[in-house]
Amino acid sequence: MSAVHDHPLFDPDRDVVTDAASLHGLAHPVRIQLLGLLRRYGPSTASKLAAELGISSGLSSYHLRQLAAAGFIVDHPTGAGGRERWWQASQRSTIVLSPPVTDPDAAAATTEYLDAVLVANFDNAHRWLQAAEQWPQRWREASDLSDLMLRLTVAETEALRREIASVIARYPRHDPDRPDGEDGAVVVHVQYQLFPAPGQQPPDEQGPSRRSADVP
Numbered sequence: 001m002s003a004v005h006d007h008p009l010f011d012p013d014r015d016v017v018t019d020a021a022s023l024h025g026l027a028h029p030v031r032i033q034l035l036g037l038l039r040r041y042g043p044s045t046a047s048k049l050a051a052e053l054g055i056s057s058g059l060s061s062y063h064l065r066q067l068a069a070a071g072f073i074v075d076h077p078t079g080a081g082g083r084e085r086w087w088q089a090s091q092r093s094t095i096v097l098s099p100p101v102t103d104p105d106a107a108a109a110t111t112e113y114l115d116a117v118l119v120a121n122f123d124n125a126h127r128w129l130q131a132a133e134q135w136p137q138r139w140r141e142a143s144d145l146s147d148l149m150l151r152l153t154v155a156e157t158e159a160l161r162r163e164i165a166s167v168i169a170r171y172p173r174h175d176p177d178r179p180d181g182e183d184g185a186v187v188v189h190v191q192y193q194l195f196p197a198p199g200q201q202p203p204d205e206q207g208p209s210r211r212s213a214d215v216p
Contacts, residue, residue, distance in 0.1 A: 008162070008169035014092040016072075020099055020106035025070025027113040030055065031063045032120040035072055038089040040187060042176035043076035045084045092173070121191050128189075149197060161194055 009015075018026075026032065034049055050060035064087055067073045072094070076086040096113065099106035125145060132140055152160065174187050196202075 008165045009093075011092065015095055016091040016093075017095045017097060019097075020103070020109035022070050022072075023096065023109045023113040025066050026072055026094070027109065027116045028063065028066075029116045029119040029123070030059070031067050031072075032116050033123070034060065034063055035067055035089060035094075036120065036124075038073060038087060039092060040174065040176060043078055043086050043088040045086055047084060092175075124189060125191065157194065157196075164192065164194070 026035070030053065033053055037049055037052055038044060046061035046064055047057040049064070050057040053060070064073065068075075068087070072090055073087045074090050076088040078086040096110060099110050101107070128143065132143070150160075168190060
């Protein structure tokens, strides 16, 4: 846990470190998208969020209730006494710890959640591609969807992850309660993955990893 609290992007007052049990309530692409919208825009209702995602208000309401049951969202006082329930995110972001290899149930729950995250992230990037032509040339050139391979040790990979986080931490985080930032500033999504290339045998303590026979 101490490593998480030392992470450059972690704020104990605004972020949550969750366990595998809570992940069951979040492990669905629609729920991740709904939670992302609440974190981006602030409090909203099932019908408003449904319109944003192009789903029915009933489906939106169902997934919001699941998020609430898991503690990721709470009621917002805006909707008190009104006809429609208003929701707000409980935290700014969710941090998931890697489960121990001795806990297969926790590992399965974490994988299920991360699968949903990947689906939501792909959809997010795809929506940008569909809208990119509407943006000025400078913004299109500033955006990036890159893929490259490095050859690193686990220590170098850990260092790279810390360095990426440290760079991101130098820039202002989006806060829906303070939407007005510097002139010309917009919400920018930073999505990155860092993992060993599939198709390799994990290295042992004595030697480097070996390629599988079917890896080109």
